[in-house]
Amino acid sequence: MNLSPLELETLAEVFNVGVGQAARALSQLAGTTVQLNVPRIDVVSKLNVSTELINQGADRVCAVRQLFSGVLSTEAVLMFPVQQSLQLVQMMVGDDVPLEQLGEMEQEALAEIGNILLNAVVSGVADVFKLQFEGSLPYVELGPVKDVLCAQGELTDPVLSLQIDFAIDSLQIHGFLVFLLDLESVESLRTTVQHFLGVLA
């Protein structure tokens, strides 16, 4: 089921291309330097991801979802602990007034931030692997992490999970980006990476 360390390392490098583009776009939007870092990438079960988030005290998350379909189809879900999503919007808006709640307008701002990140990341991956995807518009969802991850499927389903750390000025925010995959898509991801490694060799 799992990808080999070499395959994961390759994926991490490929993802970093898109993450770099996302950081540039978000910096432009924020008017200040936004640094993004991907300390970890792994194929795990949804349960692993939700346990990790809950252990960090984030049982409620704010998620931006987008569908990408092509040779392999996936739903990308970018999740933040609710409190951190508020801080993120506040930083991007450049507002001094602390937000108490994620209102309609803030949710839309978060959708835009997530959209920029997801589009850049998937574009980067698509470019390097020479894949083609169709994307959907972003959709924001608030709720317990298990509900967000299990809108469809089971907690035992695999996901490609990336931790994405944001650093904006003095603010540190930990986001989780997961790509929901079915078994077929995991296989096709592995084939893609192996093919890419073969071309390199």
Add this chain to the structure above:
Amino acid sequence: MNAPSQPCHCHPWSAWVLDHLQLGLLVLDAHDTIVFANHWLLTHANLTSDAVLGKPLLEVFPQIQDSAFERALALTVASGYPSLLSQTLHPAPLPIFLPTSQRGNDKLLRQSIRIIPASRQDSALMQQSYTLIQINDVTQPFMRERLLKAQAGRLKGLAEVDVLTELGNRRRLDEVLPQAMRSARKAAQPLSLVMFDVDYFKQFNDSYGHLAGDDCLRQVAQRLREVFRRPQDVVARYGGEEMVAVLPETHGQAARKLTQQVLHKVYALGIPHRGSAVADRVTVSAGVAVYEPGTELSPEDLLKAADQALYQAKSGGRNQVCGPM
């Protein structure tokens, strides 16, 4: 408008629907030339279809040059993934107005914009890569949220006021103190905290009654407000007859000086107090504690330190200031 050359499966009512949608629609061809604009968009942009169709987007809307909108459009066309521009981050990217009869009094509409590129399949079918721009007027929800936020702010303010003295209450102190200490740490500035207590207040109440006691607290509170009057100072009623002043960017020495002024002012009020063992009138004792940035001190620690200084002032004979230790 030049119709695409492929056979048209349009229903007779499609054009009618597009022109009655209560949102703006713009379609661009692969060269960013406008090939379609619906009635809503033309009306709200105050343009005729002749002024729009077949024209480059940037010629019709020159104000979007180098804007976030233009960047998002370019990225969308390049990546093929739809994108969103939120009202919160970009209030009004396009010059679209509320149609009003009063000239020169046009109101820019708050906009939520979606940029949707045609998929490869659809592009192949249409023999051209079109991009759809959808503009929603979100002025009303924006105003509604702003109103709700203002109301929430007012209610929050009310919930943090002590009804008797009109100083902040304990809730306000609990919210302000940690924030003030964080700011002090960030700005590398000291912060002083002063705790006040009316001397022999229980005896005052016993001698003159609770109404007189209330009035005494109001008068003391007023003296605190007079002395600690910078916008960043916060004065709150901490308990029964205890009051606290949070003084950002204030050294211990300055805090003691200001506190001494409060003591003089209260003494000068000359409120008779026959139950007091230290004077013939109402007096207060005070304890000062200082937070120096770089030291590890919690808000609770700081309150405790001020409380200890206050205890010292009381055991030292009252009507005096003690601390910082």
